[in-house]
Amino acid sequence: MKAFPKSFLWGGAIAANQVEGAYLEGGKGLSTSDVQPKGVFGDVVERVAGDSALKDVAIDFYHRYPEDIALFTEMGFSCLRVSIAWTRIFPNGDEATPNEAGLAYYDKLFDELAKYGITPLVTLSHYEMPWGLVKQYGGWGSRQTIGFFERYARTVFSRYKAKVKLWLTFNEINMSLHAPMTGVGLPENSSKEAVYQAIHHQLVASALAVKACHEIIPDGKIGNMLLGGLMYPLTCKPEDVLEALQENRSWQLFGDVQCRGAYPGYMLRYFRDNGIRIEITAADREALASTVDFISFSYYMTGCVTTDKALNQQARGNILSMVQNPHLASSEWGWQIDPVGLRTLLNMLWDRWQKPLFIVENGLGAKDKVEADGSINDDYRIAYLNNHLVQVREAIDDGVEVMGYTSWGPIDLVSASKAEISKRYGFIYVDRDDNGNGTLARSRKKSFYWYRDVIASNGTILK
Ligand code: BGP
Numbered sequence: 001m002k003a004f005p006k007s008f009l010w011g012g013a014i015a016a017n018q019v020e021g022a023y024l025e026g027g028k029g030l031s032t033s034d035v036q037p038k039g040v041f042g043d044v045v046e047r048v049a050g051d052s053a054l055k056d057v058a059i060d061f062y063h064r065y066p067e068d069i070a071l072f073t074e075m076g077f078s079c080l081r082v083s084i085a086w087t088r089i090f091p092n093g094d095e096a097t098p099n100e101a102g103l104a105y106y107d108k109l110f111d112e113l114a115k116y117g118i119t120p121l122v123t124l125s126h127y128e129m130p131w132g133l134v135k136q137y138g139g140w141g142s143r144q145t146i147g148f149f150e151r152y153a154r155t156v157f158s159r160y161k162a163k164v165k166l167w168l169t170f171n172e173i174n175m176s177l178h179a180p181m182t183g184v185g186l187p188e189n190s191s192k193e194a195v196y197q198a199i200h201h202q203l204v205a206s207a208l209a210v211k212a213c214h215e216i217i218p219d220g221k222i223g224n225m226l227l228g229g230l231m232y233p234l235t236c237k238p239e240d241v242l243e244a245l246q247e248n249r250s251w252q253l254f255g256d257v258q259c260r261g262a263y264p265g266y267m268l269r270y271f272r273d274n275g276i277r278i279e280i281t282a283a284d285r286e287a288l289a290s291t292v293d294f295i296s297f298s299y300y301m302t303g304c305v306t307t308d309k310a311l312n313q314q315a316r317g318n319i320l321s322m323v324q325n326p327h328l329a330s331s332e333w334g335w336q337i338d339p340v341g342l343r344t345l346l347n348m349l350w351d352r353w354q355k356p357l358f359i360v361e362n363g364l365g366a367k368d369k370v371e372a373d374g375s376i377n378d379d380y381r382i383a384y385l386n387n388h389l390v391q392v393r394e395a396i397d398d399g400v401e402v403m404g405y406t407s408w409g410p411i412d413l414v415s416a417s418k419a420e421i422s423k424r425y426g427f428i429y430v431d432r433d434d435n436g437n438g439t440l441a442r443s444r445k446k447s448f449y450w451y452r453d454v455i456a457s458n459g460t461i462l463k
Pocket residue numbers: 015018127171172227298318319361365408414415416417418423
């Protein structure tokens with residue numbers, strides 16, 4: 001009978017810069033997210049006294065986490081994916097010693113999770129890095145940033161080794177190709193060579209974090225995190241099929257390096273063909289040999305590619321550009337909804353790397369309507385999640401090893417792409433609008449009760 005394994009982790013995923021707020025409290029430094037008030041593709045706007053942005057307060061998780069974790073517990077979460085804001089620990093990024101107030105904050109957060117038996121899954125860097133490192137060193141363009149990151153990773157591994165056993169290195173590491181400021185701290189108009197060099201530094205840093213985690217937390221596990229950007233050929237024309245293969249390799253590259261410990265031949269050819277010269281030292285090669293224990297990824301949509309320019313009507317997700325699939329419907333934000341694609345992707349990743357998989361983001365961003373009696377009937381969200389989870393169960397039945405599922409944004413939060421809150425993902429509604437108005441009060445949507453029942457039944461009520 002098709003079923004989720006007993007050990008399957010159920011929960012939700014959030015990121016510090018999209019929920020915490022308190023952007024200057026507890027000695028925190030400015031991050032790239034703090035200077036991109038309009039989201040990951042937005043311009044950099046230097047902060048000046050008296051200015052404000054939606055993310056400065058976000059949903060005030062920094063202060064309200066006990067209430068929110070109690071609500072997650074009510075839904076039966078066994079896992080919560082969070083990220084540590086690097087700038088709470090090293091405000092400028094290059095300090096010799098960490099900021100104790102920042103370390104103490106995450107101690108309290110992890111203790112709160114432990115109180116309810118919720119396993120934390122912690123991302124070291126989710127769409128933010130110290131702005132100080134960008135300004136003074138050129139972000140990941142500088143080799144020195146590898147050392148700063150390793151110091152940060154070793155600091156948090158040592159501090160939380162008894163509390164956190166599951167870690168992720170960089171959120172959607174492949175997105176740097178599309179949003180270089182958010183990904184690697186480089187200006188949007190940077191050359192391909194500069195971006196790939198910065199990505200190389202980040203891949204080395206990721207591998208050094210894997211090594212450090214294994215040394216410091218022998219019973220821990222550390223994974224990578226990919227934006228699972230599955231692309232289909234628009235037609236069966238051989239050129240389209242080849243195009244899809246290459247497009248998928250543009251993100252699989254990251255997994256290939258992180259799972260196999262070296263650059264694949266197709267990438268070396270890409271560098272050669274495009275005149276891209278990357279400095280890869282002998283020490284880098286040695287570092288890359290530390291490979292991840294498991295693979296995590298986000299999944300929201302799929303897209304198509306073709307070599308036919310006339311058919312190139314662009315559809316856009318938050319990160320990737322793609323051609324529309326005539327067989328799929330789209331969300332209000334134009335993301336093409338494809339539950340079956342999740343089964344395909346899980347099988348594809350399993351076949352390719354043979355490492356356990358963790359779906360650490362999936363969900364539907366939608367506008368919710370609060371009824372006069374305060375209820376929110378988000379049947380569209382329930383349908384989206386149900387249909388995707390059914391395909392996860394199919395993949396498990398196919399023999400794919402899946403560790404767990406954390407839906408994106410179990411509580412409404414500030415979106416990454418546009419920095420708006422009206423694009424809601426939550427089971428829990430937060431009373432705040434795009435202009436920052438609202439009480440920040442939390443309330444349960446219809447999907448809250450549905451997800452609670454899914455978890456309680458370990459997925460058997462899915463249809
Ligand atoms: C992923 C990011 C998340 C999250 C999600 C939804 O790419 O890892 O941080 O925000 O997308 O995207 P958005 O917030 O733009 O709707």
